[in-house]
Amino acid sequence: MTSQIITQLETPALLLERGRMQKNIARLRDQLVRLKVAFRPHVKTAKCVEVALAMSGGSPGPITVSTLREADYFADHGFTDILYAVGFTPNKMGHFAALLKRGVMLTVILDSLDAAHALVQASAAMPFAVNALIEIDCDGHRAGILPDCADLLAVADVLAKGGVIVAGVMTHAGGSYDCRSDEALRVMAEQERSRTVRAAERLRQAGHAAPVVSVGSTPTALFAQNLTGVTEVRAGVFVFFDLVMAGLDVCRxxxxxxxxxxxxxxxxxxxxxxxxxxxxxxxxxxxxxxxxxxxxxxxxxxxxxxxxxxxxxxxxxxxxxxxxxxxxxxxxxxxxxxxxxxxxxxxxxxxxxxxxxxxxxxxxxxxxxxxxxxxxxxx
Ligand SMILES: Cc1ncc(COP(=O)(O)O)c(C=O)c1O
The missing domain is CATH 2.40.37.20 (D-serine dehydratase-like domain)
Known part of the structure; x- marks a missing residue:
């Protein structure tokens, strides 16, 4: 591209300071290496292949998406291990099937018996097994099944009997955005970890393999001190940060x-x-x-x-x-x-x-x- 300086740009225009982004990525990646846990960046913040590659260390790796449009786009750029982290509905099954058919390892999430029955029904005619994570409510802020609720095992049973792979559990501690001190963030990170691991253990005791324990929000990912039992962390907004994160003292x-x-x-x-x-x-x-x-x-x-x-x-x-x-x-x-x-x-x-x-x-x-x-x- 022809080089410009910002005074030549028509405004408003979105600016991205690459050096800051790289520093933010290095900070989280170092933290996850220290805690010995894999990274599945959430690409919904950036929705941009160059940023996703930077988050993945230079070549396509596991990612989290919030739309199937993102799944299509990132699959076009070589990302094949994709978690679609918004609850499953049957009207998306055709789109899921098309992604699976083109070789994408797509995992879906759900948190109810209704959704489990719908997924079993929708996937029955498919030549591929579908991977599902059960969403856990770790902080009362949004969706998910409480880790000790009977529904957890009931949902897993419906899935397993219907031929859907119970890949494990996932949660998003969005309640971390309401924390008002470093200590509260550390406590929230431990709550996210312990409640999600507890849910996975219950599934395993009931005979499900449930290998995946997926957690993540930017504040908890950066404040976690121990991620024992967690297999992957998802975070998104950390890549750019913003004033909400600065207000939480998660960044400057x-x-x-x-x-x-x-x-x-x-x-x-x-x-x-x-x-x-x-x-x-x-x-x-x-x-x-x-x-x-x-x-x-x-x-x-x-x-x-x-x-x-x-x-x-x-x-x-x-x-x-x-x-x-x-x-x-x-x-x-x-x-x-x-x-x-x-x-x-x-x-x-x-x-x-x-x-x-x-x-x-x-x-x-x-x-x-x-x-x-x-x-x-x-x-
Ligand atoms: C399911 C899920 N996982 C991970 C994230 C990433 O959270 P953050 O943007 O705080 O890193 C989000 C954000 O909304 C989410 O909804």
């Missing part, structure tokens, strides 16, 4: 690899506002920091070089307009940046902000755009 603001480049389009000086051409279409409507001790509005402002201006946030967002102001409102000094100048805005939630864009403009610590990586969207 300087670790955030993703930002939205925007241009100042005007001012309302009497209100202390600077208006930019990135609104919620560019940032997403995610307000994940709203419930954290420091509310970052729709994003934290950085200068054009990516240096954070900690007093300034996007206080409000329309579709294509963002309003930048001092976080203390009228008491603060307005940002003195002329029309036409650029700023970068760090996202609350990297997955949601990246999803608003079709490509990453890749930077390597300077204002030169060193690469352009496409990303996919949709289902």
């Amino acid at each position: 603001v300087d670790d955030i690899a993703l930002s939205v480049l925007t241009t100042v389009i005007g001012h309302q000086r009497e209100k202390g506002w600077t208006i930019v051409d990135a609104g919620w279409m560019a940032m997403s409507r995610d307000r994940g920091t709203a419930t954290q001790p420091v509310d970052q509005g729709f994003g934290l402002v950085c200068d054009a070089n990516g240096v954070a201006l900690p007093d300034y946030i996007m206080v409000s967002a329309n579709q294509e307009h963002g309003i930048i102001a001092h976080r203390n409102g009228a008491e603060g000094k307005p940002l003195d940046i002329p029309v036409g100048a650029q700023l970068r805005i760090l996202p609350n939630h990297a997955c949601a902000t990246a999803a608003q864009h079709a490509r990453y403009h890749v930077l390597d610590g300077t204002s030169a755009v060193v690469d352009g990586w496409e990303r996919i969207s949709g289902w």
Whole structure:
């Protein structure tokens, strides 16, 4: 590609600092090596083959996806060991079958007797055995069967009798996003581990092989001190990090690899506002920091070089307009940046902000755009 510098980019544009991303990947991979557990990165944050390859150490490895569109796309790029980590429904069976037929080792998840019966029925006519993980509720935040619930064994029995392979158990400790201290994160990581291992042990005692124990969220993956009994960790947002993760002290603001480049389009000086051409279409409507001790509005402002201006946030967002102001409102000094100048805005939630864009403009610590990586969207 012809090289550009960021001042030549039409805004809003999604920027990715490659060096920061590589550092984030190395940090998690080192942690998992230390804890002697395999890595199955969640590619839903990046939805981009270049990023997935970097997470997998350079060549295709096991991945987690959140859509079958991701499964198709990553299979096209040589990824063949794929966990689809959203509960199974029969209307997706044709798509699963097509992926299995092209040689993808696809594993599905489920957490109810209804879904188990539906999977058995839908897979009966298929020439391939289907692998399933039973989803465990380790923290009450979303889906899953409680580790000591009778349904766990009942679901496994329905699957096994119906010819579906009971590959094991999985969980996602999304409750870690509500933890408010390092100690709470360590406790949550141990809870995620122990409850999921307990579920696997119950399955094994009942005669199922259940070799896989799959856990993962970025905060618990990074705060886990012991992963005995766990066979793989899934994490996604760690690759870019974001303001929610910085608010949890899981990373520093300087670790955030993703930002939205925007241009100042005007001012309302009497209100202390600077208006930019990135609104919620560019940032997403995610307000994940709203419930954290420091509310970052729709994003934290950085200068054009990516240096954070900690007093300034996007206080409000329309579709294509963002309003930048001092976080203390009228008491603060307005940002003195002329029309036409650029700023970068760090996202609350990297997955949601990246999803608003079709490509990453890749930077390597300077204002030169060193690469352009496409990303996919949709289902
Ligand atoms: C099933 C599942 N596994 C893993 C993850 C990764 O979590 P994180 O983005 O915190 O790394 C998610 C995120 O939503 C998920 O839904």
